[in-house]
Every structure is written in structure tokens, then in C-alpha cells.
Amino acid sequence: MKYLPLVVKNLLRKKTRTLLTVLSIAVALFLYGLLVTIHGAFYQGVEMAGADRLVVRNRTSLIMPLPISYKERMLQIDGVAEVAHATWFGGVYQDERNFFVQFAIEPEPYLRMYPEFVISKVQLAEFMRDRESCLAGRKLVERFGWKVGDRIPIKGTIWPGVWEFNLRAIYDGKRPEDDTTQFMFRYDYLDERRQFGQGTVGWYMVKVKNPDDSGKICRAIDTRFANSPYETVTEPEKVFMTGFVKQMGNIELLILSIGAVVLFTLLLVTGNTMAMAVRERIGEIGVLKTVGFSDRAVLVLVLGESMTIAGIGGIIGIGLAKLFTLGGDPTHGFLPVFYFPPAKIVWGLILATAVGLASGLVPAVGAMRLKIVDALRRV
Amino acid sequence: MAIPIIYNLRSVRVRWRTSIVAVLGIAGAVGVFVAMLALAKGFQATLVASGSPGNAIIRRAGATSEMESVVQRADVDIISTAPGVAKSADGRPLVSAEVVVVASLPRRDTGTDANVQIRGVSGLAMDVRDTVKMVQGRFFRPGVAEMVVGKNALRTVKFTDVGGHLHLGGTDWEIVGVFDAGGSAFDSEIWCDAEVLLQAYKRPQGIYQSLTAHLDSPESLQRLDDSLTSDPRLTVQVDREVDYYAKQSQAMSAMIRVLGFLVAAIMGIGAVFGALNTMYSAVSARAREIATLRAIGFRGGSIIMSFLTESVVISLAGGLVGCLAALTLNGLTVSTLNWQTFSHVAFAFRVTPQLLTNGLIFALIMGVLGGLPPAIRATRLVVASALREL
Numbered sequence: 001m002k003y004l005p006l007v008v009k010n011l012l013r014k015k016t017r018t019l020l021t022v023l024s025i026a027v028a029l030f031l032y033g034l035l036v037t038i039h040g041a042f043y044q045g046v047e048m049a050g051a052d053r054l055v056v057r058n059r060t061s062l063i064m065p066l067p068i069s070y071k072e073r074m075l076q077i078d079g080v081a082e083v084a085h086a087t088w089f090g091g092v093y094q095d096e097r098n099f100f101v102q103f104a105i106e107p108e109p110y111l112r113m114y115p116e117f118v119i120s121k122v123q124l125a126e127f128m129r130d131r132e133s134c135l136a137g138r139k140l141v142e143r144f145g146w147k148v149g150d151r152i153p154i155k156g157t158i159w160p161g162v163w164e165f166n167l168r169a170i171y172d173g174k175r176p177e178d179d180t181t182q183f184m185f186r187y188d189y190l191d192e193r194r195q196f197g198q199g200t201v202g203w204y205m206v207k208v209k210n211p212d213d214s215g216k217i218c219r220a221i222d223t224r225f226a227n228s229p230y231e232t233v234t235e236p237e238k239v240f241m242t243g244f245v246k247q248m249g250n251i252e253l254l255i256l257s258i259g260a261v262v263l264f265t266l267l268l269v270t271g272n273t274m275a276m277a278v279r280e281r282i283g284e285i286g287v288l289k290t291v292g293f294s295d296r297a298v299l300v301l302v303l304g305e306s307m308t309i310a311g312i313g314g315i316i317g318i319g320l321a322k323l324f325t326l327g328g329d330p331t332h333g334f335l336p337v338f339y340f341p342p343a344k345i346v347w348g349l350i351l352a353t354a355v356g357l358a359s360g361l362v363p364a365v366g367a368m369r370l371k372i373v374d375a376l377r378r379v
Numbered sequence: 380m381a382i383p384i385i386y387n388l389r390s391v392r393v394r395w396r397t398s399i400v401a402v403l404g405i406a407g408a409v410g411v412f413v414a415m416l417a418l419a420k421g422f423q424a425t426l427v428a429s430g431s432p433g434n435a436i437i438r439r440a441g442a443t444s445e446m447e448s449v450v451q452r453a454d455v456d457i458i459s460t461a462p463g464v465a466k467s468a469d470g471r472p473l474v475s476a477e478v479v480v481v482a483s484l485p486r487r488d489t490g491t492d493a494n495v496q497i498r499g500v501s502g503l504a505m506d507v508r509d510t511v512k513m514v515q516g517r518f519f520r521p522g523v524a525e526m527v528v529g530k531n532a533l534r535t536v537k538f539t540d541v542g543g544h545l546h547l548g549g550t551d552w553e554i555v556g557v558f559d560a561g562g563s564a565f566d567s568e569i570w571c572d573a574e575v576l577l578q579a580y581k582r583p584q585g586i587y588q589s590l591t592a593h594l595d596s597p598e599s600l601q602r603l604d605d606s607l608t609s610d611p612r613l614t615v616q617v618d619r620e621v622d623y624y625a626k627q628s629q630a631m632s633a634m635i636r637v638l639g640f641l642v643a644a645i646m647g648i649g650a651v652f653g654a655l656n657t658m659y660s661a662v663s664a665r666a667r668e669i670a671t672l673r674a675i676g677f678r679g680g681s682i683i684m685s686f687l688t689e690s691v692v693i694s695l696a697g698g699l700v701g702c703l704a705a706l707t708l709n710g711l712t713v714s715t716l717n718w719q720t721f722s723h724v725a726f727a728f729r730v731t732p733q734l735l736t737n738g739l740i741f742a743l744i745m746g747v748l749g750g751l752p753p754a755i756r757a758t759r760l761v762v763a764s765a766l767r768e769l
Binding site for chain 2: 090
């Protein structure tokens with residue numbers, strides 16, 4: 001620590017260069033924050049999946065329905081605690097670009113299934129009382145400036161006509177990563193008004209008593225409905241969500257390759273700056289060693305310099321990334337959860353320090369090994 | 380008077396280490412920029428190519444995609460005889476009433492399920508869509524559980540080789556041929572007889588989802604539209620097939636583009652910092668040279684031009700490297716989920732000359748931004764003291 005003033009003095013010698021290097025690192029770490037957030041947005045469903053929840057869908061495809069009678073039959077299976085269903089509505093609010101997820105649910109069991117959705121008791125009671133009521137997530141409400149009591153018209157695309165809903169309740173997520181951009185309404189309203197498809201639902205969510213039994217229960221459900229016109233596929237929620245993201249294409253690879261390009265360039269930029277700084281100061285380093293600075297002290301000096309640059313840059317970059325993500329989803333509705341979690345912030349700072357260490361290492365070792373006579377001889 | 384450009388080229392070579400860092404920084408930004416736009420372009424091109432300007436697609440009014448539309452047999456008969464619909468050589472109207480279902484089928488590479496679009500078409504589908512060609516085997520026979528697969532579907536989905544069997548909707552289907560739809564979204568589909576598909580899925584006969592009609596000339600669309608929308612027996616909307624598919628690609632390609640621009644802009648800022656660093660250190664290392672140039676009579680303007688040229692040379696080199704890197708992706712097939720139809724669509728990166736030009740322009744802008752401030756600083760040096768400096 002006693003070398004700190006010396007490190008600071010050295011950094012301030014070429015102010016522009018130091019500033020530019022700090023900013024390069026800040027930009028790279030900002031990008032890191034952004035990529036992590038985008039990745040999180042795609043994998044949010046996987047991360048947040050409940051270990052005790054299973055998804056039951058039509059074997060042919062998710063968009064094919066299942067009969068509503070399956071609920072009772074599934075409840076008879078050992079180990080099943082609860083069954084709730086949901087049906088995709090796919091309507092359009094004002095304009096096709098205002099995309100958000102809408103589905104019809106059977107309120108009580110469905111909301112019991114998702115304890116992470118927090119709703120005030122008063123609003124929940126209101127929601128249950130009104131047949132045409134709907135429930136929307138906090139972010140969705142903020143996006144369109146709705147308030148409780150608003151009448152929201154949605155144009156049906158599967159079931160034509162304009163459907164109007166009364167906003168009775170708003171839910172919040174228990175964790176910041178929870179998706180609060182969904183729109184839910186009552187299944188009985190849908191089933192009564194729709195022109196076709198009565199008595200069917202989109203998919204079932206099943207809660208199991210013990211997550212360890214989920215494999216057995218998945219097989220039991222699928223066996224029960226085998227060889228019927230509506231065969232099922234049952235999977236733990238996590239598996240279902242992973243399959244879903246996989247279909248979007250290899251997002252992981254895309255993000256990793258951009259990240260690698262950025263990190264590589266960043267190492268070059270800082271490494272280059274440090275190499276230049278050391279090269280210019282060879283004579284000085286010789287003098288330092290002559291007056292009694294040990295080899296290790298010189299090593300620490302140079303490393304301290306590169307790590308300070310990386311550290312400051314990292315903090316600025318991560319801070320800006322956090323600010324940016326607080327501003328919300330830049331694609332308007334495609335990435336419902338746009339959140340930069342604290343654990344990933346810590347990883348970013350570790351990454352910045354590692355870059356500082358790696359980029360300073362070669363010049364620092366060079367400076368450490370420098371012989372006094374060679375250093376002083378060079379002008 | 381201008382300073383010879385060879386002076387700059389040589390000094391770039393002398394400081395090759397810092398120059399390479401700047402080149403790579405710019406190459407990274409340009410590469411990502413071009414690659415992301417190529418991805419968006421490829422997706423759009425695939426869907427747009429699926430439509431033909433000579434075809435009209437007819438859906439129930441209000442349905443945003445085929446998935447949600449319903450067209451009845453009675454409607455099909457009315458539309459077939461409407462003005463503007465082309466006739467085949469033997470006088471049959473060139474229309475194809477179609478049913479689309481999405482099936483989860485195992486992928487060849489991972490064994491996990493992919494949503495594949497199965498399209499039930501009429502026997503005349505190949506005449507309606509004249510860009511689709513059989514490349515292997517034969518077309519399915521009407522009334523039989525036979526399927527033909529698109530060339531991308533063949534590559535991604537298991538058990539789709541000619542002679543193979545798929546079990547779908549309680550029916551055993553035989554694969555009898557492979558078709559090539561010229562890189563369009565149809566290449567990711569599997570086609571079969573609409574009536575057989577309806578039976579297999581236990582859907583009522585005679586209820587289709589959309590109808591594609593070949594127009595007797597591309598200009599007839601208006602005539603067909605007028606006659607169908609004014610017919611009180613129908614509630615349909617008529618779209619040119621190209622427009623329908625272009626619209627489907629909008630949301631997805633907009634998302635790729637927004638993310639691509641965002642990432643490229645941030646990398647671009649980083650690259651400008653890298654270039655600034657390189658050029659500032661070039662200026663300070665060459666203070667004496669610059670002062671000498673000034674002393675022997677070169678003006679400030681020529682010195683600015685000279686350093687700017689140097690930074691532009693570096694940035695264009697970076698731009699070229701980035702473009703070449705992105706070019707290696709050209710034609711690489713990737714696949715994603717089309718949100719409008721909820722099914723798998725394969726498409727290729729499409730690096731067009733225009734995108735490469737944009738990449739180079741992007742590099743040029745970074746070079747000018749990174750070179751101008753150091754160049755101005757170079758002219759501000761006080762000649763006498765710079766000459767005295769060691």
C-alpha cells in the first residue's frame with residue numbers, strides 16, 4: 001500500500017493514455033454486463049423453473065390442445081399435489097408490435113402453483129369476483145401506463161373479435177429475475193365466449209409432492225394417456241424451458257463468441273499500454289533498483305498500475321451496465337426480464353481484475369528481470 | 380504541400396505492435412457488426428424468398444398468421460373461380476388449400492425435439508409455387524400417407540431420408556422425396572396431402588387454414604382482392620405472398636438488428652479508444668519528427684492530413700480483417716424459432732456487398748474519430764521545444 005502514491009503518480013504521467021485505457025476497459029465490461037443480461041433474459045425461464053413443477057403438453061406439439069378432463073385423471077396419480085391449466089390466447093393489444101404473453105388460467109390452482117407471483121389480498125379478491133377480470137405483471141402495467149380498473153381491449157387472433165378485460169390485479173415478482181410481463185385472465189370467460197375449442201386447454205402444470213419422484217410421475221402421466229387421441233409429453237419445468245431456449249438457436253455460442261472477441265481485444269489494448277509504459281521508463285526502473293527497490297517491489301509497482309487501470313475501468317463499466325439495464329428492455333417486449341444480477345456483477349469485477357493481472361504480467365516480469373546496468377546504459 | 384503517404388506506411392510498420400492492437404480492435408467491432416446484420420438479413424431473406432409476387436395468400440380476416448386462420452371448402456370453391464386466379468394447362472384453377480400443423484420431431488444432431496411445420500397441400504402445390512423443385516425421389520400421391528421433405532428439414536430432422544418412416548398423428552407416413560425451395564422457409568417444412576393430414580389429426584374434413592392462389596399475372600392481385608372482399612359469402616383477407624412472409628420476418632429481424640447495433644456500437648466505441656491510444660502514442664513518440672517537418676516548412680493542415688491518413692489506413696486494414704472474418708460465416712446455416720408460426724426455420728448468414736461496404740464505412744468513421752484529436756495535437760506542438768526534446 002505504501003507504493004500507492006508512486007503508482008498514482010505513474011498513472012497520471014500520461015493522462016490521456018491512462019484515461020483511454022480505463023475507458024476501453026469500461027466499454028468492455030459494459031458489454032460484458034449487457035451480454036450477461038441478454039443471456040439471462042433468454043435463460044430466465046430455465047433459471048427460475050420450479051423443481052417441483054412439471055409441464056404436460058400435447059405429444060404432437062405445444063399448440064395442440066388437451067382435454068380439460070385430464071385434470072381429474074392426473075390428480076388420481078400418486079405423488080401429484082396439484083394440477084392447474086393454462087391456455088395461450090395470442091391476442092394483439094393496439095398494434096402487433098406491442099407483443100406480450102397472454103393466457104387464460106384457472107385462477108386459484110394456477111396462482112397457488114406460482115408462489116413467486118405476489119398479489120395483494122384485496123386485489124386478488126377483486127380479480128376472483130369479476131368474470132371479465134385480468135391480472136397483469138408490474139412491468140407490463142408500467143409499459144402501457146395501465147392502472148387498476150382500466151378496461152383493456154385485446155384483439156383475438158385465434159378466437160376473433162375484440163375481447164375486453166378489466167384490470168383488477170397487478171402482481172410483483174418475489175425475486176427481481178421473475179417475469180412480470182405476463183397477462184392472465186379467467187379461463188371460464190374464454191371458454192364461454194370462444195367460437196371453437198370448448199373444453200380444451202393449452203397445457204397443464206403439475207405440482208409434485210416430492211421433486212425426487214418427478215421422473216416416475218412424468219412416466220405415469222404419459223402412460224395413462226398413451227394410445228388416446230390426445231397423447232401427452234410430461235417434463236420437469238426446467239427441461240421444458242431448456243428445450244424452448246434451444247429452439248431459439250445457439251444463443252450461448254453467439255454470446256460466448258462475441259465475449260471472447262471483446263476479451264481478447266481488451267487484453268491486447270491494456271497489455272500494449274502497459275508495455276509502452278514500461279518501455280518508456282526503463283531508465284527510471286534502473287534508477288529505482290539502484291536506490292534499493294527490490295525486484296519484487298518493481299513487479300508489484302507495474303502490476304499495481306495495470307490492476308488499478310483495470311479496476312477503475314471495471315467499476316465504471318459495470319456501473320454503467322447496471323444503469324443501462326435499469327432502463328429496461330431495449331427491444332420492447334422480446335426480453336421480458338432484463339436484469340443484471342449481483343452475482344454476475346461480482347464476476348465482472350473479478351474478470352476486470354484478471355484482465356489487469358494478465359495484461360500487466362509480461363511487462364512486469366520484464367521489469368523485474370531487468371538488470372541495472374542494462375537499464376542505465378540504455379538512453 | 381502534402382506529406383508523402385509512404386512516411387505514414389513506414390511508421391505504421393515500425394510501430395507494428397500498437398498498430399496491430401488498433402487493427403484488431405477495429406476488426407472485432409466491424410466483424411460483429413457485419414455478422415449480426417448478416418444474420419438479420421439472412422432471416423429476412425429466407426422468409427421473403429418464401430413468397431412469390433405472383434401468388435396471393437388468402438386467410439380469414441384478422442388472422443395474423445396461417446396458424447390462426449380458417450378457410451372452409453365452400454370458400455375454396457368460390458375463390459377458385461374468382462377473377463385473377465391462373466388456370467393449369469388442363470383448365471384446373473391453380474390453388475392450393477393448405478393445413479399447417481406443428482409437430483415435435485427429434486433433431487439429428489442432438490436428439491432433442493424441434494418444432495417442425497408440416498404443411499398439408501393440394502396436388503397442384505408444385506404448380507402454384509413454381510420455385511419449388513423436387514431434387515430426389517418423387518412428389519407424394521394424393522390420398523396416400525406419403526410425405527416430401529424440404530432440404531433443410533432433411534438435414535435437421537431424424538428419419539426423414541427417402542424411404543424412411545415418420546409416426547405422426549397416429550398415422551405411419553412414408554418419405555418419398557426431397558424438394559428444394561431455393562433457400563426459403565419452405566425448405567424447413569415437410570409437405571403432404573392436406574386431406575390425409577386432416578384425417579390423421581382427426582380434424583373435420585374440408586376445413587383448411589389458408590389458400591394460396593397463383594395469379595394469372597402479378598397485377599391481378601387488386602382484382603382478386605376486390606372481388607373476394609366484396610363477396611358477402613366470404614370474410615377473408617388477401618395478401619401478396621411476398622408481403623405476408625416479409626411481415627413475418629419483421630419482428631425477429633428487428634430484434635437481431637437492435638441487439639446487433641447495440642453490441643457493435645459499444646465495441647465501436649471501445650475500438651475508437653484503442654485507435655486514439657495508438658495515434659496519441661504515435662504523435663508523442665514522433666514529436667521531434669513532427670517538429671522537424673514543421674521546421675522545414677510543412678503546414679499544420681498537411682500534418683493533420685498525414686496523421687489522419689495514418690489512422691484511416693489502420694482502420695481500413697481493421698475493417699478489411701473484420702469483413703473477411705465475417706465473410707467466412709457467409710452461407711452458414713443456423714436455425715431459430717419463428718415466433719409467428721411457432722416453428723423451426725433454418726436460414727443462412729447472408730453477407731452482402733452492401734453490408735461489407737457498410738462495415739468499411741463503419742471502420743472509416745472509427746478511424747477518423749480515433750485519428751483527428753491526436754492529429755490536431757500534433758500541430759499544436761511548439762516547434763522550438765519539441766526539437767530540443769530528447
